Amino acid sequence: MTEHNPTEAIQSYYGQTLQSSEDLKTSACCTLTAMPKHLQVLLADVHPEVSERFYGCGSPLPPALTGCTVLDLGCGSGRDCYVLSRLVGEQGRVIGVDMTAGQLVVATAHLDWHQQRYGYAQGNVEFRLGHIEDLAALGIADNSIDVVVSNCVINLSADKPKVLAEIFRVLKPGGELYFSDVYADRRIPDALRHDPVLLGECLAGAWYWEDFRRMMQALGCPDMRVVSATPITLDDDEVADKIGMVNFRSVTVRAFKLPLEDRCEDFGQIAVYHGAIPNHIHAFALDDHHLFETGKPLRVCGNTADMLALSRYSPYFTLIGNKTTHFGLFDCSPPNLSGLPSNTVAACC
Ligand SMILES: C[S@@+](CC[C@H](N)C(=O)[O-])C[C@H]1O[C@@H](n2cnc3c(N)ncnc32)[C@H](O)[C@@H]1O
Structure with a gap:
């Protein structure tokens, strides 16, 4: 070596x-x-x-x-x-x-x-x-x-x-x-x-x-x-x-692989998860700050809406609204100042 x-x-x-x-x-x-x-x-x-x-x-x-x-x-x-x-x-x-x-x-x-x-x-x-x-x-x-x-x-x-x-x-x-x-x-x-x-x-x-x-x-x-x-x-x-x-x-x-924006922008969109992804009947976690509970409408930014609507996840969601009206910046996640994503899962071993 x-x-x-x-x-x-x-x-x-x-x-x-x-x-x-x-x-x-x-x-x-x-x-x-x-x-x-x-x-x-x-x-x-x-x-x-x-x-x-x-x-x-x-x-x-x-x-x-x-x-x-x-x-x-x-x-x-x-x-x-x-x-x-x-x-x-x-x-x-x-x-x-x-x-x-x-x-x-x-x-x-x-x-x-x-x-x-x-x-x-x-x-x-x-x-x-x-x-x-x-x-x-x-x-x-x-x-x-x-x-x-x-x-x-x-x-x-x-x-x-x-x-x-x-x-x-x-x-x-x-x-x-x-x-x-x-x-x-x-x-x-x-x-x-x-x-x-x-x-x-x-x-x-x-x-x-x-x-x-x-x-x-x-x-x-x-x-x-x-x-x-x-x-x-x-x-x-x-x-x-x-x-x-x-x-x-x-x-x-x-x-x-989508043309997303560099910040989360607010277009007044809402996503509803149907609960149909196998083994995810109660909820679907897109990431550490987006948990879509089955049937519960969630306000989403334009990027999140695109991730759900323009990917293979689209059959599992109803998206309400489009991008015709912009309402300013969307407060998507708390700022992270540590330089590393914080823990989201407890270590088990
Ligand atoms: C830490 S091991 C992980 C292996 C496997 N993903 C797993 O979970 O068991 C890293 C593997 O990446 C391969 N690897 C590292 N650099 C690579 C490269 N540039 N192209 C192809 N394979 C690479 C190594 O040969 C090794 O098998």
Whole structure:
């Protein structure tokens, strides 16, 4: 493993150094949040060899996926891809991309096992070896993907703007990016950015939230939403000694490929959730400050209205009003001054 080639360092970390989630030195690459029950049931149906090599930091498994084409960036051994295989159903499709051959060997070894277990006449999962910075090289066309997910991966990329640009290229209009990753409350000092262990543990490359926000804005996505945020603990003393001055959180974000405004504007619109998304009969949480209770009208800003009306969530909502009259700025969320999204979910492990 060499400090000078981050790609090789990461491939070596995930292909050789780590053999299972037990080998991790921090809670950065392990799910901290309790999964909803319906997802736990699906997780129990994933092959143990796949689950043992899960290194994600969240559960980027959004609802309403039936029939969708989902792309998992940095899929590793494929745990999320196999859960997604059930969520999209036999008519849907899941593509997992990873650059570490050793991870994909585990993922592909269990393709038939999952297809048979799920009772599918044809498999709906495929894995492609390659780099998330160049999805075109993997044959992933413009406007071809309904939902892009990723679990604790983009922090590892040396070219994050390229990854985000690729995501917005391949997403269909109205498509959703829904991903969990590691964020820091400050920029990581240069001296630590290439430390192979800190890099592999998803700390050295962690996004500074404000830089992430600026990057998304520059790519034409000025309004992304935090779904949940959980503190990360540094369990290893050596790791804590090196980087313990930084506060890390695992944050799940959703963002849509839509022409949104950079502030929430008030057009007097109202959204009503019908309660028909499977496993979400009582409420649907768009983000950490929009909980749509079934049947209860909620005033929404123009951006939120568009996210609901112009995405795959549209059949599940009635939107009242349009954008013909503007009533000024919409008070959508309390200001966040910490540089990091605040906790929205209690850590359970
Ligand atoms: C922390 S692991 C997460 C794996 C998987 N998402 C999971 O939840 O188990 C990071 C994965 O991203 C992959 N990866 C990192 N950078 C990548 C890149 N630029 N292109 C493709 N894969 C990458 C690594 O090979 C590794 O399998």
